[in-house]
Amino acid sequence: METTNEGLAMSSPGARPFEWLLVLGAWLLALLIFNRLPIMSGFDLGFGDRGDSIIAISILEHWRNVFMGVGQWNLPLYFHPHPDTLGYNDGYLLHGLIYSAWRLGFDPFRADTLTGATLETIGFAGAFVLASRTLRWGVATATLLALLFSISNNMYVGAGHIQIRSLALLPWLAIAAIGAWRSEMAGDVWRARRRAIAAVAIIGLWLVTSFYFVWFALYFSLVLLLCWAGVTRRMNLRGLAVLNGHWGTIAVTAAAFALAILPFLAVYVPKLAETGGYGYKLSYLIHPTDLINVGPGNLLWGWLIAGLRFLFGNGQLAEAVFGNEHQSGFPLFLFALACTAAWPLVRRRGDASFLRAFALAIVISWAFTLRFGPVSLWGLVYWLVPGARGLRVVLRYQLFLLLPLLLLVAAVHRTRLAALLGNHRALALGIVALLVIEQINFAPTARMSRREQLAALEPIPTPPPGCKSFVVTATRVGEPMFRDARLDALYPHNVDAMYLAQRWRVPTVNGMSSFNPPDWDFADPEAPDYPARITAYAGKHGLAGLCRLDVRATPVWTRLR
Numbered sequence: 001m002e003t004t005n006e007g008l009a010m011s012s013p014g015a016r017p018f019e020w021l022l023v024l025g026a027w028l029l030a031l032l033i034f035n036r037l038p039i040m041s042g043f044d045l046g047f048g049d050r051g052d053s054i055i056a057i058s059i060l061e062h063w064r065n066v067f068m069g070v071g072q073w074n075l076p077l078y079f080h081p082h083p084d085t086l087g088y089n090d091g092y093l094l095h096g097l098i099y100s101a102w103r104l105g106f107d108p109f110r111a112d113t114l115t116g117a118t119l120e121t122i123g124f125a126g127a128f129v130l131a132s133r134t135l136r137w138g139v140a141t142a143t144l145l146a147l148l149f150s151i152s153n154n155m156y157v158g159a160g161h162i163q164i165r166s167l168a169l170l171p172w173l174a175i176a177a178i179g180a181w182r183s184e185m186a187g188d189v190w191r192a193r194r195r196a197i198a199a200v201a202i203i204g205l206w207l208v209t210s211f212y213f214v215w216f217a218l219y220f221s222l223v224l225l226l227c228w229a230g231v232t233r234r235m236n237l238r239g240l241a242v243l244n245g246h247w248g249t250i251a252v253t254a255a256a257f258a259l260a261i262l263p264f265l266a267v268y269v270p271k272l273a274e275t276g277g278y279g280y281k282l283s284y285l286i287h288p289t290d291l292i293n294v295g296p297g298n299l300l301w302g303w304l305i306a307g308l309r310f311l312f313g314n315g316q317l318a319e320a321v322f323g324n325e326h327q328s329g330f331p332l333f334l335f336a337l338a339c340t341a342a343w344p345l346v347r348r349r350g351d352a353s354f355l356r357a358f359a360l361a362i363v364i365s366w367a368f369t370l371r372f373g374p375v376s377l378w379g380l381v382y383w384l385v386p387g388a389r390g391l392r393v394v395l396r397y398q399l400f401l402l403l404p405l406l407l408l409v410a411a412v413h414r415t416r417l418a419a420l421l422g423n424h425r426a427l428a429l430g431i432v433a434l435l436v437i438e439q440i441n442f443a444p445t446a447r448m449s450r451r452e453q454l455a456a457l458e459p460i461p462t463p464p465p466g467c468k469s470f471v472v473t474a475t476r477v478g479e480p481m482f483r484d485a486r487l488d489a490l491y492p493h494n495v496d497a498m499y500l501a502q503r504w505r506v507p508t509v510n511g512m513s514s515f516n517p518p519d520w521d522f523a524d525p526e527a528p529d530y531p532a533r534i535t536a537y538a539g540k541h542g543l544a545g546l547c548r549l550d551v552r553a554t555p556v557w558t559r560l561r
Contacts, residue, residue, distance in 0.1 A: 019139040026143045027124050030150035031117055033439075034159075037446035038113050045446040046113045048160030051482060053448050054495040055512060056092065056162045057108050060115070061502035063096025064103050070505060074267045077501040078511030079520065080469050081541050087271030088513040090163045091208040095119070108499075109450035112162075119165040124150045126171030127403065131410065134175050141414045144432060145406050151439045152402050153294045154328045159445045163210035164396070170217060170403050173202045184249050196253040204260025211268070215387050216400040222385075224361035231357045268390075275515040277389035280382055284393045285371035286328075287321060291398075292335055295327035297443035300434075304332075328398040330405065331438035338405045341412035355411055362404050369397050392514075457496065460549070462504050464557050468545030469507045471534050471560075472497040473525045474552050489524040497549075509537060509546070534560065 038045050046053060058076070065071035079085045098118045102111035127149040132142035149171075158164045176199035183192035206214035229235050234242060243250065287293075289308065296306040305322060312318035330338070345351070345359040368377045382388045421428040456476050463470050475496040482488040490512060497510035510522050519540065521533045538546050538560060546560045 023128065023139065023143050023146075026147045027121065027150075030124055030147050031120060033151045034120060034156060035113070035117055037444070041446070041449075043110055043113060044450050046109050046448045046450060047116060047446045048162070049447050049482075050453065051487070051491045051495055051512075052160060053112070053162075054453070054499050055089070056095075057112050058495070058498035058502050059086075059089065059092045060096050060099040060112060061108060061499070062086075063093065064100040065502060065505060067096075067100045074263075076498075077505065077507040078498045079513075079517050080507035080509050081543065082517045084267050084270060085511070087267040088275075088511075088515045088517070090210050090212075090514070091267070092162065092210070093208040094166060094169070094205055095162055095209065107450070107454065108503075109448070109453060116159070116162065116165055119168045120150055123165075123168030123171065126168060126175065127406075130171040130175050131407075134178050135407075135411075137410060137414060141410055144435070145410050148334070148406055148435060148439060149403055151436070152399075153298055153331055153439045153441050154399050154402065156439075156441050156445060157295050157297075157327045157443055158325070158396070158399060160447075163212065164399060166206060166210040166213055167399065167403070169202055169206050169209075170213070170400070173199055173206075173217060174403075176202060180249075180253075184246060189249055192249050193252045196249060197256045200253060200257040200260045203257065204263065207261060207264035208267070211264075211387075211390055212393070212396055213400055215391065216397055218387075219381070219385065220361060220365050220400070220404065223365040224357060227360040227364065228354065228357040231360070232352045271515065272390060274518065278392040280379065281392050281394070282371060282374065282376070283320065284325065284395055285376050285378055286366075286369045286395055286398065287326065287371060289321065289329075290326050290395060291329050292332055293322055293327050293329040294331055295441060295443055297441045298331065298438070299440040299442065300438045301332050302441075325393050325395045327443075328395050330398070330402075333434055333438055334405070334409070337409045337413060341408050345412075355408075358404070358411075359408055362401065362408060366397070366401060369394050457499060457503075460500065460551060461556060463506050463547050463549075464559075466545055466559065467506065467547035467557070469509060469543055470497070470501075470547045470549055471509050471522070472500075473530065473548060473550040475500070475549065477552055489526075493525050494522060500549075509534075509543070 032039065038047070048056070058078070062071060062076040063073075066073045071077075074084050074086045076085050079088065095115055099111050099115040102114045102118075106114060124146045127146035128142045130142075131137045131145045132139055137145075155164060155167070176195050180192045180195035180199060183189075183195060203214055203218075206217075226235075292301070293305055294301050296302045296309065298305070305327075309318040309322050312321055329335070342359045342363055345356045346363055348356060368381055370376060371378070378394060417428055417431065420431070456479075460475060472493045475493060479492065482492050494510045494512040497508040498512070501508040501510075511520070519537065521537065522530075524530065534546075534548070537543075548558045548560055549556060550558075
């Protein structure tokens with residue numbers, strides 16, 4: 001990728017104060033746009049709902065306990081007494097580090113919101129440094145790129161899943177990897193190795209934070225490497241000669257990688273063997289319409305998605321095609337710019353530039369995730385690429401592609417925008433405004449009230465002496481149904497138990513996660529056989545000191561014998 005200072009760079013000394021004001025203003029604007037619902041509610045509302053978000057906060061509380069020295073890092077206090085229970089879900093390690101710092105002054109729900117804002121800041125800074133210093137594209141280009149990366153429509157729509165915020169690590173991984181490559185090519189092997197070690201350390205941290213996105217990063221890197229080998233005609237044994245003189249750095253990087261992924265392997269591989277991973281989920285692949293599906297709440301393009309949903313009857317079929325995770329696409333103008341940037345590069349035969357390989361990697365890796373009716377190339381990835389069976393929602397690959405797409409658009413179009421800014425300033429500023437405005441979405445992604453959750457959970461008395469673990473029948477009285485009857489039987493009592501277990505530091509047999517233990521049987525606490533299922537589980541695992549919580553009863557705690 002070219003690394004000249006052309007484009008929207010402002011390199012005159014007198015412009016520097018303005019540049020930093022521009023960066024600061026863009027960062028504050030990004031925080032305001034993305035977090036406007038929590039801010040407008042007085043930080044009462046948090047992203048997500050009382051299902052997945054309370055699960056996430058429970059895991060964050062687990063890390064707080066670990067950092068306080070009262071917890072085992074791979075054993076959150078749910079699904080008791082199964083071992084390595086962290087392996088049933090994303091680990092959220094990076095989130096836990098930041099959350100634990102915020103918990104020094106805030107309650108769990110506000111700390112969760114502030115953790116998201118902190119990760120957004122880390123991502124903004126990473127995108128800015130990547131574009132301005134690593135790629136040397138100038139402050140204005142870097143600022144716009146960082147702003148779009150931070151406020152993106154698909155990130156906002158998916159904000160209820162906190163693992164999405166771990167994409168803040170992607171620009172920093174790119175900075176370390178590019179720096180290692182450049183240092184190695186310049187003959188500075190020790191700096192290259194330090195930067196390579198930094199890159200694999202990020203990967204190790206990311207794996208125990210969010211498996212999806214680090215896997216996507218490795219998948220994209222593999223496709224990029226193959227595309228680079230293809231355009232430079234190194235797809236043969238003779239092409240390996242390019243590695244001569246670099247085997248030392250390759251060996252150091254491989255050794256560091258092996259060490260960095262050990263915690264992940266220790267926790268997650270046994271659980272993958274136990275659960276078998278996800279089956280081949282055709283419904284979570286990318287429809288062609290998903291490429292531009294920004295959801296009906298998008299400020300500029302929501303009408304288009306709403307119209308398509310109307311054509312499908314606005315029923316279950318429309319929801320299956322356009323709803324939920326399918327709202328991971330890109331606004332039309334940005335998507336059009338990406339197409340006009342990629343197409344000339346892809347069809348330019350004989351071009352051996354890295355930029356062409358980069359464009360090819362985006363197109364090819366994206367194409368493998370597409371679904372045309374029952375037909376998709378993803379099956380090849382699912383069966384052949386290690387770790388692919390740990391993915392369910394392949395649609396989230398479009399969130400990962402946000403940064404590569406922005407980099408491609410900037411690499412191709414920034415010089416043209418700079419020229420337009422000089423000759424037709426109003427038009428250029430209009431284009432910039434359009435790129436920003438089309439990212440804004442009015443979907444109510446912040447739906448969980450801190451006040452309501454604290455009012456419901458904090459008054460519950462702690463388990464009495466002698467209770468070594470507990471099971472939940474009910475934690476709330478008169479609560480509305482959670483989404484639908486099926487999910488209501490699964491989530492409310494189980495996720496509350498997870499949260500309370502971490503707060504009280506007393507393990508619970510309840511829990512809800514991406515995967516559950518094979519003998520988990522704690523759905524539908526209103527069913528007549530729920531007590532019998534509890535007794536059977538306790539007998540199987542020899543649980544002495546198991547207590548039952550039912551806030552509708554008097555007393556709320558009973559000892560099970």
